[in-house]
Amino acid sequence: MVRPRPKKKPERNAGGQLPLPTPRQPASSSTTRVLPMELQVGDRLVDETGEWEVTVRPYTSPGGKNVHARVRRVDQPATADERTWGAMTTFRRGPLSHSG
Secondary structure (H helix, E strand, O other), X not given: OOOOOOOOOOOOOOOOOOOOOOOOOOOOOOOEEEOHHHOOOOOEEEEOOEEEEEOXXXXXXXXXXXXXXXXXXXXXXXXXXXXXXXXXXXXXXXXXXXXX
């Protein structure tokens, strides 16, 4: 019969205490992670095709697996599109960049 390997004991500091866990650092202090259902009218998304603005409140398909939102190009307001994401996709919401 084979014995399992003993687990390594965590290293202790000079006082004999275990080190405190380090908090996870966010990607940036000015960005937050949001789910598609947390998007709001006016939020901006950037992808490989350009910068888009949410124009209609997102809604889910039956079952809640997919999220749909109507978006338009920021530089070409006449260009609108219907975007679909998986409900568990996350986005980074950052500060709006105002040009002008």
